[in-house]
Amino acid sequence: MKMLVLLGFFCLVPWLGSSEYEYVWRDSTTRSCKEIPVDLRLCHGVGYADMLLPNLLDHESMAEVKQQAASWVPLVQRRCHHGTQIFLCALFAPVCMERPVQPCRELCVSVRDACSPIMTAYGFSWPEMFNCSRFPEEEQEMCIDRTTPSTRSASDNNSTCPQCDHDLVLEHMCATEFAFKTKIKETSVDGSDLTVFLQKKKKLVMRRGDLSSDEIKNLELRLINGAKCPCPQLDERRHPYLIMGRRVGQRHLLTGIRRWDKSNQFKNLLKQLKSQKCSAYNPAFK
Incomplete structure (x- = not known):
């Protein structure tokens, strides 16, 4: 749930x-x-x-x-x-x-x-x-103020990168433009981000988006803030993963990753990934 x-x-x-x-x-x-x-x-x-x-x-x-x-x-x-x-x-x-x-x-x-x-x-x-x-400052006029201090930030070093959180793999489905079953070849640090290199062969395309065949073959994904937070999936490269992402300008961002398995929960996830209607999606936060 x-x-x-x-x-x-x-x-x-x-x-x-x-x-x-x-x-x-x-x-x-x-x-x-x-x-x-x-x-x-x-x-x-x-x-x-x-x-x-x-x-x-x-x-x-x-x-x-x-x-x-x-x-x-x-x-x-x-x-x-x-x-x-x-x-x-x-x-x-x-x-x-x-x-x-x-x-x-x-x-x-x-x-x-x-x-x-x-x-x-x-x-x-x-x-x-x-x-x-x-919005007004409290001293200027009556307004609704915060009642407690903020909780931890999603960027805290002790927090798993949100893209890698196992429980949140469905969270970004409507923002996902493409998805594959594939293995991870290697990663490299790029400032505060990680560049994730996928195996060029054996990509099972679950959702293509607007990617060409050549783009799919040579796809490199950017994990935003990935150098500042842990992503356990990137440390275990023997297994295939469901890799989810979307294009932002000239970059391709990794928006979700989960180990490929045969559980009923995972099968239901794949069904939703294939059939989910997201007509309202719009990259509006540019």
Whole structure:
């Protein structure tokens, strides 16, 4: 169940792009109180029952809120910061008051600093729509502040690289553009990253993406921050692995790796990898 709830992280939707939107908190907007529905998973049970609509991201219908908020549920599940859900729900489902209350800048900065390393691992950056300079400081006006210190960062040296976390192999499925069964030939350090060289032969293609046959044959993958965190799979090269990745500019990033096995759980993973529909995916964190 832990793996399934994480399915869809980075199945990001087009509204995350920063160039088309200007987020201005419009006091003149007519808002109404709505009960937070059970299927608004991001914010149901957050600590209050009713929310304002339109919200602080100008989503005007509950259907739109549900669609847009769903992409952020797995980030909350990662527990990179205690206040992640509080911060996100302050925007997606603001508490029902006479005037909307924004998250404090300090809360935004704290969540960003704790959670952005996870996003960076997959080639994404903190979105402009959550630019912390947009939010007020606590001394300026009433806002929602963080209640506890942040938890450990995903980049801590004692933490397994998120791309290599065995329990999170489904987490990036919708951001995965290609996937293979293959063995690892060698790795090399490149600054804070690792370059992963795959065997040129015997690649079983599970998902091709837009890669040509020559690209598949000579594929080299970048493991972001791989020199700073352990990836046990890269130390054991006798076995074949399910290698997942995607293209970012001229680079190919490794987004997930798991040892190939014959368990029913793994077979179900392969079925989902082949059939998962991710039409909403958009590389929006560029």
